[in-house]
Amino acid sequence: MAQILDGLKVSKEVKAEIKEEVQKILANKRRAPHLVAILVGNNGASKAYVNSKVKDCEEVGFSSSLIKFPSTVAESELLEKIEELNRSKDVDGFIVQLPLPKQIDQEKIIMAIDPRKDVDGFHPENFGKMALEMDTFLPATPFGILTLLERYNIETKGKNCVIIGRSRIVGKPMSILMGRKDFPGNSTVTLTHSYTEHIEEYTKEADIVITALGDPYFLKAEMIKEGAVIIDVGITRVDDDSEKGYHLAGDVDFDSCAEKASWITPVPGGVGPMTRAMLMKNTIIAYKTSVYND
Numbered sequence: 001m002a003q004i005l006d007g008l009k010v011s012k013e014v015k016a017e018i019k020e021e022v023q024k025i026l027a028n029k030r031r032a033p034h035l036v037a038i039l040v041g042n043n044g045a046s047k048a049y050v051n052s053k054v055k056d057c058e059e060v061g062f063s064s065s066l067i068k069f070p071s072t073v074a075e076s077e078l079l080e081k082i083e084e085l086n087r088s089k090d091v092d093g094f095i096v097q098l099p100l101p102k103q104i105d106q107e108k109i110i111m112a113i114d115p116r117k118d119v120d121g122f123h124p125e126n127f128g129k130m131a132l133e134m135d136t137f138l139p140a141t142p143f144g145i146l147t148l149l150e151r152y153n154i155e156t157k158g159k160n161c162v163i164i165g166r167s168r169i170v171g172k173p174m175s176i177l178m179g180r181k182d183f184p185g186n187s188t189v190t191l192t193h194s195y196t197e198h199i200e201e202y203t204k205e206a207d208i209v210i211t212a213l214g215d216p217y218f219l220k221a222e223m224i225k226e227g228a229v230i231i232d233v234g235i236t237r238v239d240d241d242s243e244k245g246y247h248l249a250g251d252v253d254f255d256s257c258a259e260k261a262s263w264i265t266p267v268p269g270g271v272g273p274m275t276r277a278m279l280m281k282n283t284i285i286a287y288k289t290s291v292y293n294d
């Protein structure tokens with residue numbers, strides 16, 4: 001029976017450490033770190049995530065601002081706001097919640113963010129630095145997974161790590177990070193995706209499987225090796241008759257996989273809360289390295 005990689009618990013530890021740092025900052029009569037989130041449109045899940053980021057900021061003692069635009073916003077208006085935040089001396093970091101409406105070129109928006117304030121770690125400059133193992137903001141979800149592996153002391157060196165999904169915010173950066181030269185890296189990485197044939201032939205050989213697909217219950221016990229470490233990044237809202245009207249489903253068939261794995265992340269309470277905690281971590285890193293705070 002697998003042990004749980006408890007993202008909720010570790011996220012609370014990470015946030016408590018950040019809160020302590022903020023208290024020291026305030027004791028030195030400096031302003032608190034400030035995170036800004038931009039939300040475009042009315043998507044239920046996006047609203048929920050952004051609201052939880054504001055809540056996390058309160059919890060660790062950051063200032064936060066939420067800037068909302070209608071889904072019809074012009075790209076130019078969004079770019080103007082980004083320029084303003086880039087210049088603002090009291091904003092340490094900001095994020096533009098994805099996905100964006102179709103009329104907006106996502107790459108153009110990400111490129112406009114000052115890399116020093118890009119606490120999502122999505123800007124190509126930061127992605128490149130990450131790939132070259134230079135100091136930079138790591139994207140929050142991969143950073144959260146690394147932190148979980150680190151805090152539970154999961155051996156990654158020399159292990160076969162299979163990643164499912166090659167998105168720019170999870171699969172692709174994760175594939176780079178698991179192969180890097182320090183802990184928790186040094187894995188032999190296989191990046192699988194929608195064109196991978198016979199995916200189970202890869203997952204069956206994996207010591208570590210990281211799924212980032214958004215396909216509920218995709219990974220079944222028959223597809224994994226005895227003793228594997230299973231990291232479930234998928235969080236899909238599945239409609240049901242409950243009061244909320246939906247429940248959250250991971251990419252992993254948890255009940256069957258938990259009998260075979262050595263370690264496994266739950267959904268909810270696994271990678272999701274870690275993602276949120278690492279955004280706070282990146283924000284305090286931005287604050288500390290900010291040219292305005294030296």
Ligand SMILES: Nc1nc(=O)c2c([nH]1)NC[C@@H]1CN(c3ccc(C(=O)N[C@@H](CCC(=O)O)C(=O)O)cc3)C=[N+]21
Nearest residue numbers: 049095096097098099120140268269270272273275276
């Ligand atoms: N610019 C940008 N940055 C992001 O980091 C970003 C984004 N856009 N767009 C959407 C994805 C998704 N994402 C999640 C964060 C936390 C949970 C989370 O806390 N999940 C809880 C459950 C929350 C619930 O009840 O819905 C859990 O897994 O326990 C999930 C998903 C960040 N994203």
